[in-house]
Amino acid sequence: MKKILIIHTGGTISMLENKETKEVNFFGGSHPLLNELNKLDINAKIDEHIQFDLPSPHITPQHMFLLSQKVSAELPFYDGIVITHGTDTLEETAYFLHLTVKTDKPIIITGAMRSSNEIGSDALYNLICSVRVAMDQKAANKGVLVVMNDEIHSAENVTKTSTSNIATFQSPQFGPLGIITKNAIFFHRTILQQPIFPVNSISKHVILLKAYAGMDCRLLAAVQEIKPDGIVIEGFGQGNLPESVVPALQAFIRASIPVILVSRSFTGTVQPTYSYAGGGKQLKEMGVIFAQGMTGQKARIKLLIALEHTTNLHELESIFESFA
Numbered sequence: 110m111k112k113i114l115i116i117h118t119g120g121t122i123s124m125l126e127n128k129e130t131k132e133v134n135f136f137g138g139s140h141p142l143l144n145e146l147n148k149l150d151i152n153a154k155i156d157e158h159i160q161f162d163l164p165s166p167h168i169t170p171q172h173m174f175l176l177s178q179k180v181s182a183e184l185p186f187y188d189g190i191v192i193t194h195g196t197d198t199l200e201e202t203a204y205f206l207h208l209t210v211k212t213d214k215p216i217i218i219t220g221a222m223r224s225s226n227e228i229g230s231d232a233l234y235n236l237i238c239s240v241r242v243a244m245d246q247k248a249a250n251k252g253v254l255v256v257m258n259d260e261i262h263s264a265e266n267v268t269k270t271s272t273s274n275i276a277t278f279q280s281p282q283f284g285p286l287g288i289i290t291k292n293a294i295f296f297h298r299t300i301l302q303q304p305i306f307p308v309n310s311i312s313k314h315v316i317l318l319k320a321y322a323g324m325d326c327r328l329l330a331a332v333q334e335i336k337p338d339g340i341v342i343e344g345f346g347q348g349n350l351p352e353s354v355v356p357a358l359q360a361f362i363r364a365s366i367p368v369i370l371v372s373r374s375f376t377g378t379v380q381p382t383y384s385y386a387g388g389g390k391q392l393k394e395m396g397v398i399f400a401q402g403m404t405g406q407k408a409r410i411k412l413l414i415a416l417e418h419t420t421n422l423h424e425l426e427s428i429f430e431s432f433a
């Protein structure tokens with residue numbers, strides 16, 4: 110019989126609705142899903158552990174690091190691990206684990222858009238589906254997977270696209286890796302092998318900025334005061350920025366602070382096409398590092414992890430170019 114560990118970290122999947130006020134929160138008492146699976150006819154030995162009871166907007170990279178250590182420590186004793194998590198920052202934790210946990214065993218993250226006692230709750234359903242995927246040999250060797258709403262997504266590509274729809278998790282441009290039906294699990298694509306970057310700490314400060322029409326140098330002047338270890342900026346289209354922010358970015362790079370560029374557009378890649386002031390070609394020549402095919406929040410997670418290995422801008426560039 111397979112052995113699966115469920116690690117709970119909080120989020121709506123761990124919350125309840127107050128029937129009078131309609132607010133959703135943790136309301137003390139025991140975890141609403143704890144031991145629910147043992148009442149069902151699932152052919153697995155399931156252990157559960159409550160790691161945190163946090164809404165996911167309260168999750169920090171330190172929590173992700175602790176979770177990554179817990180998962181790595183428990184993996185030798187289980188055939189697969191399922192993590193429950195709030196959906197707001199689920200994709201960041203999923204990607205953190207994807208980049209830091211070395212294993213060929215299935216690691217699944219799931220959440221819920223409606224808490225356990227709400228009509229149409231997806232909490233227990235997503236948990237059951239996740240355990241089924243974690244028990245499936247086909248889920249091995251695919252990095253961290255996000256299971257929600259009958260779909261299996263790679264941590265690399267998945268993002269929360271809707272504020273409240275239960276079909277919120279999507280992989281724009283790529284689609285899910287597989288689907289879950291009543292009786293079977295189908296994978297129809299896989300991921301390329303990814304280098305793993307194990308970390309012993311998470312100690313750097315990386316900030317994420319979004320470009321907007323008319324952005325000027327004032328925000329970046331304020332950022333200079335913060336003295337970050339790295340900056341991720343979501344530029345326009347193929348990777349272009351307003352001319353006015355270029356001198357500040359240049360100053361960061363001269364001070365050996367990496368500036369990583371992704372796009373506000375959620376499909377396609379960033380590339381040095383335009384040579385006007387602030388265009389991608391100028392940014393590339395200036396030393397801005399282009400991160401391919403990922404959102405700003407994922408590039409930030411990757412930079413946080415990469416900076417634990419090197420602060421050399423050329424090495425960082427090859428880390429961002431070598432995989433996406």
Ligand SMILES: NC(=O)C[C@H](N)C(=O)O
Pocket residue numbers: 119120121122163164165166194195196197198220221222223
């Ligand atoms: N559906 C959810 O889990 C959203 C919640 N605010 C959280 O991320 O904790």
